[in-house]
Amino acid sequence: MNPISNFWNHPRTSAARLLIAVITIAGVLSQQGLTLGAAGSGTLVTLVRAIATALLRLLARDPASESRSEPSSTGGTVKLGVWALIALLLPMPFTTGCSGVTVAQGIMNWTPALQSAVATVDSTASLLAPADAPIFTAATVGFDAASNLLVAQAKAYLANPTASVLSQLQSQLMTFQQQVNAALLQAVKITNSVSQQHALACIQGVATIVTAIFALVQSISSKIAMSRMAAQSTIKLAAVRPYLDENMTVSIVAGHYGEPVALARIQVEQTESIEAQAGI
Numbered sequence: 168m169n170p171i172s173n174f175w176n177h178p179r180t181s182a183a184r185l186l187i188a189v190i191t192i193a194g195v196l197s198q199q200g201l202t203l204g205a206a207g208s209g210t211l212v213t214l215v216r217a218i219a220t221a222l223l224r225l226l227a228r229d230p231a232s233e234s235r236s237e238p239s240s241t242g243g244t245v246k247l248g249v250w251a252l253i254a255l256l257l258p259m260p261f262t263t264g265c266s267g268v269t270v271a272q273g274i275m276n277w278t279p280a281l282q283s284a285v286a287t288v289d290s291t292a293s294l295l296a297p298a299d300a301p302i303f304t305a306a307t308v309g310f311d312a313a314s315n316l317l318v319a320q321a322k323a324y325l326a327n328p329t330a331s332v333l334s335q336l337q338s339q340l341m342t343f344q345q346q347v348n349a350a351l352l353q354a355v356k357i358t359n360s361v362s363q364q365h366a367l368a369c370i371q372g373v374a375t376i377v378t379a380i381f382a383l384v385q386s387i388s389s390k391i392a393m394s395r396m397a398a399q400s401t402i403k404l405a406a407v408r409p410y411l412d413e414n415m416t417v418s419i420v421a422g423h424y425g426e427p428v429a430l431a432r433i434q435v436e437q438t439e440s441i442e443a444q445a446g447i
Contacts, residue, residue: 268328270324270383270386270387271321273383275318275321276423277423281317285310285314285373288310288369288372291303291369292304294365295359295362296359299357299358299359299366302354306350310347310350313342314343317340320332321336324336333388334392337388337395337396338399340377340381340384340396341396341399342399344374344377344378344400344447345402347370348403348407349402352406352407354366354370355367367412371415372415375420378435378438379419379420379423381447382434385441385445394445397446403447413432417432420434
């Protein structure tokens with residue numbers, strides 16, 4: 168079909184595709200460290216991406232039919248829903264371009280959930296079979312201290328968003344993640360199936376939040392920082408993934424951000440992909 172006539176007959180669809188292309192290209196440029204110059208307190212690439220995302224969201228929310236020539240309103244509604252979903256996916260909390268203050272505040276927003284998950288871990292030993300409780304306690308003994316340090320580092324970065332404080336936050340995050348991963352592998356050694364299920368579930372609650380925090384931190388981390396974080400990761404995601412309940416992870420993320428499960432699932436998959444590519 169002639170591209171000019173196609174754009175004329177379906178302007179909203181064509182405009183949406185163009186905006187998606189702009190956002191995708193900007194995202195790739197950001198990941199490669201290409202900024203195309205400064206723009207205010209950010210970069211030109213970030214500015215272009217933000218504008219294109221905002222326009223796409225407005226386009227998705229426009230209740231008007233795409234074209235009077237549409238065979239039915241159902242088709243237009245479906246397309247509108249697709250663009251709305253795409254618009255939601257693009258500026259999600261796991262994308263690049265976030266500011267340090269935004270990331271630190273995002274971590275602080277996870278703090279109540281993290282503290283609750285760690286408290287659940289602390290009370291779980293009493294629910295396990297007597298022979299299994301010592302294994303679980305030994306595996307999770309450092310969770311309280313590690314979570315408190317992570318929150319303290321986030322507060323410090325929120326108050327003073329410098330490279331040195333960010334480095335400390337990154338280091339503490341990876342330290343905690345490794346403790347959680349090690350705990351998951353230890354919990355698998357519990358032979359009582361009921362105890363093992365309890366143990367894995369409560370540890371995964373902590374693991375999910377730590378992964379969500381990682382998603383925030385990586386969005387403002389340089390390639391060098393990501394390499395440094397990967398070097399701290401001796402227990403990789405691939406080693407613990409078989410013991411994780413994906414539906415549970417997705418449910419926690421969806422509940423925290425107040426978003427559809429389908430969107431949360433894509434976010435989780437994207438974060439896991441980033442971790443795998445980084446060697447974490």
